[in-house]
Amino acid sequence: MPKPKLAIYWAASCGGCDIAILDIETKILDVAAFFDVIFWPCAMDFKYDDVRAMPDKSITLTLFNGSIRSSENYEIAQLLRAKSVVLCAFGSCAAEGGIPGLANFHSKEAICEYVYKQSPSLEPGNGTMPQPEVRAPEGLVRIPVLWNTVRSLDQVVDVDYVIPGCPPQSDQIAAVVAAVIDILSNGKPLPPKGTVLGATEKTCCDECKRTRNVKKIKGFIRPFEHLTDPNVCLLEQGIVCMGPATRAGCGAKCVSAGVPCRGCYGAPTNVRDQGAKMASALASVIDSTDPEEIERILDSIPDPLGTFYRFSLAESTLRRTQV
Amino acid sequence: MSFEPKIIGFLCNWCSYTGADLAGTARMKYPANLMSIRVMCSGRVDPGFVLDAFRRGADGVLVCGCHPGDCHYVDGNHKCMRRMPLTRRIMKGMGIDPARLRLEWVSASEGARFREIVSEFTEQLRRMGPLELKEIEFDPALEGAHHA
Numbered sequence: 001m002p003k004p005k006l007a008i009y010w011a012a013s014c015g016g017c018d019i020a021i022l023d024i025e026t027k028i029l030d031v032a033a034f035f036d037v038i039f040w041p042c043a044m045d046f047k048y049d050d051v052r053a054m055p056d057k058s059i060t061l062t063l064f065n066g067s068i069r070s071s072e073n074y075e076i077a078q079l080l081r082a083k084s085v086v087l088c089a090f091g092s093c094a095a096e097g098g099i100p101g102l103a104n105f106h107s108k109e110a111i112c113e114y115v116y117k118q119s120p121s122l123e124p125g126n127g128t129m130p131q132p133e134v135r136a137p138e139g140l141v142r143i144p145v146l147w148n149t150v151r152s153l154d155q156v157v158d159v160d161y162v163i164p165g166c167p168p169q170s171d172q173i174a175a176v177v178a179a180v181i182d183i184l185s186n187g188k189p190l191p192p193k194g195t196v197l198g199a200t201e202k203t204c205c206d207e208c209k210r211t212r213n214v215k216k217i218k219g220f221i222r223p224f225e226h227l228t229d230p231n232v233c234l235l236e237q238g239i240v241c242m243g244p245a246t247r248a249g250c251g252a253k254c255v256s257a258g259v260p261c262r263g264c265y266g267a268p269t270n271v272r273d274q275g276a277k278m279a280s281a282l283a284s285v286i287d288s289t290d291p292e293e294i295e296r297i298l299d300s301i302p303d304p305l306g307t308f309y310r311f312s313l314a315e316s317t318l319r320r321t322q323v
Numbered sequence: 324m325s326f327e328p329k330i331i332g333f334l335c336n337w338c339s340y341t342g343a344d345l346a347g348t349a350r351m352k353y354p355a356n357l358m359s360i361r362v363m364c365s366g367r368v369d370p371g372f373v374l375d376a377f378r379r380g381a382d383g384v385l386v387c388g389c390h391p392g393d394c395h396y397v398d399g400n401h402k403c404m405r406r407m408p409l410t411r412r413i414m415k416g417m418g419i420d421p422a423r424l425r426l427e428w429v430s431a432s433e434g435a436r437f438r439e440i441v442s443e444f445t446e447q448l449r450r451m452g453p454l455e456l457k458e459i460e461f462d463p464a465l466e467g468a469h470h471a
């Protein structure tokens with residue numbers, strides 16, 4: 001019997017998800033033994049035409065990381081959707097836009113203007129802007145078109161499952177891989193479509209070992225401004241920790257190391273907008289009933305939008321800044 | 324035809340909804356632009372409700388609760404009092420005029436005040452014009468989805 005086929009792709013991503021897959025250590029050998037890896041641009045040399053030549057639904061499982069922000073990302077997302085039986089949004093970027101999704105706070109023009117004309121590291125006077133089409137002596141050269149709005153994978157194609165995290169934790173990836181191998185070897189039924197794999201239903205606070213008391217906050221600070229108590233809830237100490245509005249599954253690794261949760265596992269079950277939910281939670285623990293004092297305390301939140309929507313802006317209710 | 328704004332009103336069960344009811348039973352007239360949603364407490368109004376209302380076509384959102392100190396659940400309206408300013412900051416960051424969200428305290432006996440608030444807010448939104456949110460749904464044609 002031929003081996004099931006596995007594809008791993010990166011769209012607008014940093015490569016951290018691919019490294020996280022390799023981080024499952026010796027279990028990667030189980031993956032190689034069980035699957036025929038037919039497409040993994042980050043690790044091996046494949047061409048898009050190899051995938052185009054495959055029959056539809058011939059790839060058993062595709063792990064797709066990275067958000068969709070160019071014509072190339074979109075084209076390959078559509079291609080892999082057509083060729084795959086199961087398409088899995090792997091990591092924060094594919095699941096909810098991730099860090100690239102923060103580009104939605106600006107327009108494409110403003111981003112290009114800064115990157116290609118104003119950035120201090122540029123050669124002075126060189127105002128070269130990327131062109132989708134350039135005629136070179138060798139012929140017409142085309143590059144992908146950059147989009148104004150970054151999208152999550154499920155906004156552009158049909159997605160079967162989601163594995164959240166920036167990156168997904170290796171123990172969770174190993175558990176998902178083991179479960180997939182078990183399902184395929186023993187003919188077990190797949191979980192319902194839309195299931196979030198490698199995570200739980202609750203919030204990061206549920207896994208956090210720090211002591212929680214009644215929270216009464218008079219002002220917010222950044223972690224470096226204060227020597228934090230290692231045993232007490234960071235939010236109680238005035239540090240904006242995304243734990244209350246973030247799905248559990250990572251094992252609360254950041255908060256265990258004294259770093260506030262950044263929210264990479266996305267919104268928990270039944271929450272549509274992670275940033276709005278965080279705003280709701282944070283505002284409720286502010287210790288004031290005086291409108292002016294409330295404004296002053298809110299002013300002390302460092303970069304509220306970038307913090308609340310660090311990973312989920314592209315998947316949030318409003319998707320982007322209106323410009 | 325002049326622009327008629329759509330306003331979603333979240334009214335607390337104990338004070339503001341009763342206040343709105345009083346305006347009705349006293350036959351006071353106010354613009355029909357307001358669509359009321361009764362919530363048990365203004366503390367139930369999640370910032371997500373407000374953003375969702377805008378996404379689904381509201382031009383303004385009015386949140387009304389008991390006067391501070393009078394909350395049926397002791398401090399629900401105090402939570403609302405802190406959530407709405409933070410929601411306004413989110414709106415500003417998303418490019419929506421924060422004035423499209425209004426928080427008012429209306430007691431069960433203030434039918435006349437409720438009428439004034441709704442009339443004034445409607446007039447203000449008429450002047451501001453419709454809220455148009457762009458690029459919420461993915462449109463391949465708009466993005467130049469395919470290679471040039």
